Amino acid sequence: MSTLLTAKQLSSQRAGRTLFSDLSFTVQRGDVLHIEGVNGAGKSTLLRALVGLVQLQSGQIEFFPDAADDHDWRNQLLFMGHKAGIKAELTAIENLTLQAKLCGCAIDDAWQLLATVGLLGLEDLPAGQLSAGQQRRIALTRLWYSNVPLWILDEPFTALDTDGIELLQQRFAEHTAAGGAIIMTSHQSLTWTPTRLQRLRITGGDA
Numbered sequence: 001m002s003t004l005l006t007a008k009q010l011s012s013q014r015a016g017r018t019l020f021s022d023l024s025f026t027v028q029r030g031d032v033l034h035i036e037g038v039n040g041a042g043k044s045t046l047l048r049a050l051v052g053l054v055q056l057q058s059g060q061i062e063f064f065p066d067a068a069d070d071h072d073w074r075n076q077l078l079f080m081g082h083k084a085g086i087k088a089e090l091t092a093i094e095n096l097t098l099q100a101k102l103c104g105c106a107i108d109d110a111w112q113l114l115a116t117v118g119l120l121g122l123e124d125l126p127a128g129q130l131s132a133g134q135q136r137r138i139a140l141t142r143l144w145y146s147n148v149p150l151w152i153l154d155e156p157f158t159a160l161d162t163d164g165i166e167l168l169q170q171r172f173a174e175h176t177a178a179g180g181a182i183i184m185t186s187h188q189s190l191t192w193t194p195t196r197l198q199r200l201r202i203t204g205g206d207a
């Protein structure tokens with residue numbers, strides 16, 4: 001089972017407060033690492049630190065430590081933050097095409113993908129005129145065409161209805177069954193039980 005990420009003794013402080021300290025974990029192919037904690041615990045800070053957007057006080061993060069060659073880890077992971085990250089003035093289909101271009105990904109059938117995420121019939125409206133959940137569905141299409149192994153997702157269920165959450169969990173199941181891994185935060189419990197689930201609770205300084 002190959003390791004995609006190891007984190008060793010991570011510590012973070014913000015505004016004089018310790019969010020977590022001495023935090024260590026390993027993520028292997030097939031894993032779902034569910035990071036939990038109350039509002040303000042430091043979950044987003046941890047995810048942002050993993051992808052290099054926030055500096056930690058101490059610790060080591062290593063991507064693909066088992067890779068034989070010099071692995072370019074940035075091209076091997078997908079990060080999605082809290083916000084949908086789509087352009088309000090562009091339509092769903094335009095957003096989807098733009099997202100795919102930015103990641104250098106090919107989409108076989110953009111219309112089919114919009115149908116998969118339940119947006120058919122809404123493809124010509126500016127995304128700004130869609131609901132929060134519909135906008136989220138546009139952003140999440142990345143999870144259908146990206147083929148990188150490691151997904152790092154901050155509150156991916158935000159704004160989704162029950163069907164949307166089910167659909168996303170089905171996609172998570174496909175991804176992990178194919179050897180991918182997911183690091184995610186969510187205030188909601190998963191209704192699907194991943195084969196390899198790790199739960200990490202950030203409690204403030206001693207997680």
Ligand SMILES: Nc1ncnc2c1ncn2[C@@H]1O[C@H](COP(=O)(O)OP(=O)(O)OP(=O)(O)O)[C@@H](O)[C@H]1O
Pocket residue numbers: 014015019037038039040041042043044045046
């Ligand atoms: N840019 C920043 N500068 C200073 N402090 C920050 C910054 N961003 C977040 N924080 C602080 O870090 C702490 C952790 O924030 P973080 O967003 O990581 O929490 P979270 O666990 O993801 O919370 P939530 O469940 O509400 O999304 C909070 O107290 C927050 O005020």
